[in-house]
Structure formats: structure tokens, C-alpha cells
Amino acid sequence: MNQLKEALETLKETGVRITPQRHAILEYLINSMSHPTADDIYKALEGKFPNMSVATVYNNLRVFREVGLVKELTYGDASARFDFVTTHHYHVICENCGKIVDFHYPGLDEVEQLASHVTGFKVNNHRLEIYGTCPECTSKEVH
Amino acid sequence: MNQLKEALETLKETGVRITPQRHAILEYLINSMSHPTADDIYKALEGKFPNMSVATVYNNLRVFREVGLVKELTYGDASARFDFVTTHHYHVICENCGKIVDFHYPGLDEVEQLASHVTGFKVNNHRLEIYGTCPECTSKEVH
DNA sequence: TAAACTAATTATAACAATTATAATTTAAGA
DNA sequence: TCTTAAATTATAATTGTTATAATTAGTTTA
Numbered sequence: 001m002n003q004l005k006e007a008l009e010t011l012k013e014t015g016v017r018i019t020p021q022r023h024a025i026l027e028y029l030i031n032s033m034s035h036p037t038a039d040d041i042y043k044a045l046e047g048k049f050p051n052m053s054v055a056t057v058y059n060n061l062r063v064f065r066e067v068g069l070v071k072e073l074t075y076g077d078a079s080a081r082f083d084f085v086t087t088h089h090y091h092v093i094c095e096n097c098g099k100i101v102d103f104h105y106p107g108l109d110e111v112e113q114l115a116s117h118v119t120g121f122k123v124n125n126h127r128l129e130i131y132g133t134c135p136e137c138t139s140k141e142v143h
Numbered sequence: 144m145n146q147l148k149e150a151l152e153t154l155k156e157t158g159v160r161i162t163p164q165r166h167a168i169l170e171y172l173i174n175s176m177s178h179p180t181a182d183d184i185y186k187a188l189e190g191k192f193p194n195m196s197v198a199t200v201y202n203n204l205r206v207f208r209e210v211g212l213v214k215e216l217t218y219g220d221a222s223a224r225f226d227f228v229t230t231h232h233y234h235v236i237c238e239n240c241g242k243i244v245d246f247h248y249p250g251l252d253e254v255e256q257l258a259s260h261v262t263g264f265k266v267n268n269h270r271l272e273i274y275g276t277c278p279e280c281t282s283k284e285v286h
Numbered sequence: 287t288a289a290a291c292t293a294a295t296t297a298t299a300a301c302a303a304t305t306a307t308a309a310t311t312t313a314a315g316a
Numbered sequence: 317t318c319t320t321a322a323a324t325t326a327t328a329a330t331t332g333t334t335a336t337a338a339t340t341a342g343t344t345t346a
Contacts (some may be wrong), residue, residue, distance in 0.1 A: 160312090
């Protein structure tokens with residue numbers, strides 16, 4: 001439960017100051033349920049913080065990433081997207097409209113182990129993305 | 144075998160003209176065994192094509208991607224990397240030095256199926272990356 | 287509480303990767 | 317060989333992101 005509270009606790013523990021901007025960015029990330037870009041966040045908080053700089057958004061997203069609260073997702077053509085870290089999950093991405101849907105799937109630990117064994121890497125984590133066409137885009141397709 | 148020949152065949156079949164630049168870019172991609180950036184390719188072919196524009200490299204990488212010969216890999220901080228499509232494989236990436244090692248692992252087809260079932264997506268393909276520290280970087284670590 | 291210090295924010299400029307544009311050149315079929 | 321459409325080039329523009337310096341705001345200490 002209360003992810004925001006836990007996130008703020010993490011910031012306190014790691015000695016990162018809690019500013020109104022950081023609070024708002026975290027809150028937005030947690031509540032949005034989407035995978036917003038830095039600019040999405042910037043625009044969404046424009047009303048609350050008319051003077052906030054876009055650099056603040058980027059800076060804080062980097063800070064959040066460094067303390068493990070946020071994951072940065074990059075795709076070919078668009079700008080980076082940011083995902084609040086909850087449980088381990090993967091993404092199913094529509095190649096037509098860009099929609100990203102979370103997908104829970106347990107246990108690719110064995111892949112990490114095998115990769116480590118074969119390559120000699122010290123493996124930390126992994127990332128899996130599945131590409132396709134979402135139901136909405138499929139139904140709009142011309143036959 | 145002869146991947147270049149097959150690739151050129153693919154271009155012919157899809158009605159894409161075979162130009163000296165395209166030939167050279169494909170050849171470089173196949174032989175390099177690395178995962179070059181557009182600029183890597185541009186620099187590597189400078190000697191052969193002193194007048195080639197960097198736009199040509201980007202244009203053709205896009206063309207190759209569109210006909211399925213090339214995959215574009217994007218990571219957080221660096222520029223896109225391009226990977227000649229051979230058999231399905233994944234990447235093990237060193238978070239310290241950026242090295243990318245290919246890693247063969249069969250059968251994540253079930254993940255695709257499950258993702259499709261759960262989300263209703265028409266799934267085309269997937270991408271898996273494993274992050275860690277390579278043996279060289281691990282041995283250089285300060286203890 | 288006030289002063290001093292450190293970190294965060296802002297505004298702006300710079301940068302780097304990529305894409306768009308228009309003119310020129312080239313490949314491939316008639 | 318001529319024609320036409322496509323590819324390449326050179327260049328400019330765009331966009332996402334980062335760096336810089338000045339200002340502001342939290343925190344700590346006296």
C-alpha cells in the first residue's frame with residue numbers, strides 16, 4: 001500500500017531532500033498508471049508549478065532512478081519514458097499507437113542465471129518487452 | 144551461410160534498390176560482429192565513401208529495419224545501436240563499459256503467448272536484455 | 287531564532303542524435 | 317540510350333537531454 005509514503009521514506013533514508021517538486025513528480029508517477037515522458041510530467045505539473053523548469057523534472061527523475069524508485073524505458077523513436085518501480089513486470093507495447101501495458105510474469109530468474117553462467121557477467125537485472133498490436137488498433141485495421 | 148547475399152536478395156524482393164552505400168552498410172553490419180551506432184558505420188565507411196552523408200546511413204538503416212534486416216536497439220544514455228537480424232538472440236549488457244554480448248536462449252514463445260492471451264494484443268516479437276557487469280569490469284572493481 | 291551552509295531550482299545556453307528539405311545524382315527499366 | 321523514380325548529398329532544423337551559473341530554499345548549528 002501507500003507507495004508515495006514508502007517512496008518518501010526511501011528518499012529520507014538515502015538523504016535526498018523532499019521538495020514540493022519532487023513530491024509532486026513522485027505523486028504523478030505513482031498515480032498516473034501510465035508511462036509518462038519527462039515532458040508529460042512537466043506539462044502535467046505546469047498548473048501547480050508555473051515556474052518549474054524542465055531541467056528539474058529531468059534532474060529529479062535521474063535522482064529517483066539512482067535510488068531505485070524509477071526505471072527509465074527507452075524505445076527507438078520516442079523520448080524516454082519513466083516507470084515507477086513496483087513489482088517486477090514487463091511491458092507489452094503496441095507498435096501502432098505506442099500504448100504500453102504492464103504484464104506480470106514470474107520467474108525469468110533462470111535466464112539471468114544462465115546468462116551469467118555463459119557470459120561470465122555479474123547479472124543485476126533484466127528487461128523484457130513484447131511488441132505487437134493492441135486490440136484497439138487491430139480492430140481499426142483495414143481488411 | 145552467406146548472409147550478405149541473402150540480405151541483398153531480400154532487398155531485391157522488396158523492391159529496394161541496391162546502391163554501393165547500401166551494400167557497404169550491410170556488409171559492415173554483417174562483418175562487424177559488434178552493435179555499431181549510425182556514427183560508427185559512418186566513420187567506418189568514410190574511407191570508401193568520402194562524400195557519404197550521415198543522413199544516408201540513417202535513411203538506409205531505417206530502410207533495412209523496415210524490411211526486417213536490422214534491429215534497432217536503444218538504451219538510456221547512448222545513441223541507438225543497430226544489429227543485423229540473424230537468429231533470435233538476446234543481449235547481455237555491461238552497465239559499466241557498455242559492452243554488448245549476444246546470448247542465445249531458446250523458447251520464450253510461451254511468454255509471447257501468455258502476454259497475448261492476457262492483454263489481447265496481437266504479438267509480433269519480443270526483446271530481452273540482461274544487465275550486469277562484465278568479467279573485465281568486475282575484475283577492475285576496487286574492493 | 288538567526289546565521290551559515292549545502293542542496294535544489296530556475297533560466298538559459300549548449301549539445302548531440304536524428305530528421306526534414308531541396309537540389310543533384312544515380313540506378314534500373316522501356 | 318533515355319526516362320523516370322528513387323537515392324544521395326549538403327545543409328538546416330528539430331528535439332530530447334544535459335551543463336552552467338545565478339538564485340532560492342532547506343537544514344544545521346550557534
